[in-house]
Amino acid sequence: MSGHAPDLRRLFAMLDGRLAPPEQLALRTHLATCKPCTDKLAELERTRAALRELGARMPLPPEEEPNAEAKLMQAIEKRGAPGPRVAWWWLPATAAATLLLALLVLPTLRSAPSGEAPPAGAAGAPREAVEGHGIATVLALRGRVEEGPSPAELHPGHAGEELAPSVFLRTGPDGEVRLALAAGGEVTLGASSSMVLPEEIDGIVRLEAGTIDVVVTPRAEGRPPFGVETPLARIEAIGTRFRVVHEAAFTSVEVTEGKVRFVSLRSDEEQLVLAGSGARADGEGRLAAGPGAATTQVAVAPPPEAEAPGAPEAGAGPGGDGSLDDPIDEQIATEAPMQVRRANGTIDQGKVRARVSRQRGALQACYSDYVMRISPQAVEARVRFVVLENGSVGEIEPNLSVDDAPLRQCIERVFRAIEFPRPRGGPARVFYPIRFSL
């Protein structure tokens, strides 16, 4: 009898009929002498049969309510006709005009006391967004700003647009969007960031990645404090102005006015953070005092072997919490801030990021292959490379948190296949950290 643990991948492949005949034969031969494997296969077969039977007995989908169609059409009418959407190329040309228009509206909105911001609701009671009114209004935007029900279904945002509860917003490397919240106050989502709007008027804003600047006025007694939540921490405002940065490894806050309550969601530890100071929560739930990383806009912890301080041009990057529920993307949970170092030349980091992002699927495939071969653990890749004057990749060094040559080679191949923008003033060195998780 064999004492080894059954190879689940092969057993599932067999169950699905995905094994090639020679592999199947080899496995069958092995099964004849491996009781644990035979038992496991029988267990998998039974469980699969149970699931299929369960699937067949699933309740029928709900019958359409008699007035469902009418209600849908009514809801659609309220939200407005689809209408032609603005194409991306249109935005830069009119961004200035859009911004100006929005700024003209701003003073009116700002002057409205928060308690009176539409739609009003009883203090202390959960307030639902009133149909026809959004949870927030886009005051101004520039660059690439997308919004939609989920990261997969986004469309360009517009100044003046009312946003529904739970809408997902994402900005590009050149993007920024300022919102007036129906509950009062303003939030500005910085470049390369993403957030989810609250589900109800007094709900919490969820920062998925990047930077958010908040200006809120004191809430009426009995109403919950304004809050921002990241995968690592929750920040409750007590009449204040503050900035929250969330990246893979930490969430930080920097308070300009008033104070906030800063709670680690991992440890429930909390502390009050006063104006002029900051705090930071890491993935282990530890809280630390001190200014947040916000002031520098370099929102990533330097890698242990960080290069000597140069003149990093950095921007907050599209990131993620690395959690399984990260709605931002599939497996590249973090495309952390990128630092473009001036070795000889300089390069447009937004374009670098865009070119790498286009290869997201290929990078995912590299990681998926690793996961299937080795383990489902998260992997950090710190890719340093040089972009030559013709836009091709010269020297490249993908430094991984795991020792796996095929993954390193795969990532290198993907980067080498990218045609980068041509750097100015000679070859440019780029540092591009990526975090993969399942």
Place this chain on the structure above:
Amino acid sequence: MDIAATTTWPGMELALPANDDIVARSQAGDAAAFRELYRTHRPHVARLVQRILGPDSEVEDVIQEAFIQVHRSLPSFQGTSLLSTWIHRVAVNVALQHIRRRRRQRSGPVVMTPDPPEPTTGDVAPEEDVLWRDRMRKLYAALEGLSPKKRAVFVLHEIEGMSAEEIAKLMRAPLITVRTRLFYARKALYAALAADPAFREFLPGGDR
């Protein structure tokens, strides 16, 4: 009987001769055209949403939200996917977003799920009926332990009988990613279900 094989998964394109026309008219704001699109696709969207969410009192709301999003996103539909695949993708995304929201609203680990609706077969003996409901509840309670994306892949493959290739197309993800998610979802779920007496005693040959 191989039940999965008899399940008609409508993920692939339906015979809709006037598809392009309906899309174009809907995109132009023609309410009648959108109603037609809704009537055609609602049954499949409803099924998909219900399977992914499991027992959830808001299934109807999620279906409606899915169609609102379809309407809203129609201008961005370029025809690079089949219309039905695209609509189902929107529906899956809306359902996943609902799950994330639901999880955020709950504090602490989820151990309770609402009672599932009545099973489809009306002629099941009451005790058996109770068993099935129990299994269904346990399945969806176990699914709460998966990330939404793994949950979707698991349900589409194991319950709906879709192939990994079809799921990859539907979710617009690399095939290897779908397979990876499926593997780890199965590994976790099969272990949980196999350890459950309600499932162990399920079939002849199972441990009693």
